Amino acid sequence: MSIQVQLQNFAGPLDLLLHLIKTNEMDIYDIQMVEITEQYLHVIEQMKQLDLDVAGEFLLMAATLLHIKSRMLLPVSEDLDEEEGEDPRAELVRRLLEYQRYKEVAELLAEFPLLDRDIYASSFVPTELFDEADDEVSVGVFQLTEAFHRILQSAPTEVFHEVIREQLSVAEHVQLVLERLTGKKRISFREIFNAPSKQELIVTFLATLELVKMRMIKVEQANEFGEIWLSLAVDEDELEQVPLQEEGLGYA
């Protein structure tokens, strides 16, 4: 018997199995494993021949079906304990029944009249309510996480957080920047950032920011787009007191 079905019409292997059981008019409590397994594998084989990707879940179910089928061929011995003596199909039947309930409800939900599709609510917004900023959104935990996720993707932080922890230390670079500035009147931004790698660059930049925050160095620019100059803002003998732990800098 050949049943023309296409995998993509099914929401998953349980859906496909239910369909096969129904079209074969089988009793769900007494699934004919040999027949069902054969048909199930046939559908999957068809898909493969059409060069379509068969999702892992469908293959996993195929394995489960074969396993159950083989277990049913074993003679049932009476001295088996209760659990092993259970019908090999029981777990599958439970899942199918349970899945069927939600599938039915899902079908009912599909027929529900939906707001803004079948039903409309008033859309008039009184001008009195306009004074609130237009871009305000209603948020939940998901939106909060999403916002943070977005920020991390656009900011370079993810890169240097890993880098700092594992390879490059901001504290070390604070020291390096200071050393390069020591004894010099000033040094150009470009020179200080003449770093070999992107990571190095970021950490140097962070170190520079830290030093500015700590008011250890000055950053000056004579005119817009002009050269940026860094110089020490403290006496050279004060340099000993720089906090050099990563924790102190908050990057640990």
Added chain:
Amino acid sequence: MPELRTLIEAYIFAADAPLTLDRLCLLLEKPRAEVRPVIEQLLADYSGEERGFYLAEVAGGYQFRTATELGPWLRKLSKDRPFRFSQAALEALAIIAYRQPVTRAEVEYLRGVDSGGVIKSLLEKNLLRILGKKDVPGRPLMYGTSRHFLELFGLRELQDLPTLKEFSALEPELAEALPLEPDKEGQTDG
């Protein structure tokens, strides 16, 4: 001060989501005992006549809505193709609605399919909310439906969902392990 009835009607009309009784009482600075009878009267008034819209009880609040039977005509208002949920989305939504709080793994076990993408898109559509983490190893996230879910499907509360067909349990333990009633806790907010 306008009449209470006028004001209530205006608040419900102008709000961008169903207004709850509590919120109305807060806005009006009146006790429930005074506000509720007026709403009851409004509900009755709008249900009597054949009108284009009526006062609906939805998502724990009140909202003016067009009558369901007008849907086919009203659809002409929008040029877009009518929106449809995929079967996968509806299955996941159904499972989460009835079983909340529920983890992604539980949804996937019941559906037999990876459901991460579906859950994410339901979260993005504001139909789900995160209810915290489950107290089991790995502390997976627990999901429930949002107030917006009720609003979209025109449900007053979760109990208005269609009843699940009786699951003729083969084994009593299973029925116990799976609480089948929608969880009241899931309703609190959206």
Added chain:
Amino acid sequence: MPELRTLIEAYIFAADAPLTLDRLCLLLEKPRAEVRPVIEQLLADYSGEERGFYLAEVAGGYQFRTATELGPWLRKLSKDRPFRFSQAALEALAIIAYRQPVTRAEVEYLRGVDSGGVIKSLLEKNLLRILGKKDVPGRPLMYGTSRHFLELFGLRELQDLPTLKEFSALEPELAEALPLEPDKEGQTDG
């Protein structure tokens, strides 16, 4: 087919801008001579009573609107609308929630913009608390989220915030791109 009056009422109610007579005639597939008298009747009906909203002739069309004199009361609707954040506030809150204790400078570094105003408004909304001063020169304030923040987002504790790993796991393509540990949630089976 519903009554013409019902349908006209519903169309005007559901449209997101004033509906012109021409557009109505098109939707209803009726001549102006048939539609106009019904609108006249509706206009009269809604003007008679004291109601929360009425049928207004505006911008060459028709629209249900709240009465102007109710403005001062309706303004309250926007005032205590719960749970609304600007994009800026949401971003700052997200950074503080995930990175606490965190200084204003760190928030600004991540966002790339001045965040003083946003942090101030979050403090006023009671969503943040000051966790002390950071032990660096200048001793900047460190911020964290408050108990009220947890309540507002329905979280029992901060650990209930989804980790970014869990978040990425909902997005299959992304999960592949990131070096994630095997997802325990996804493996549950039979």
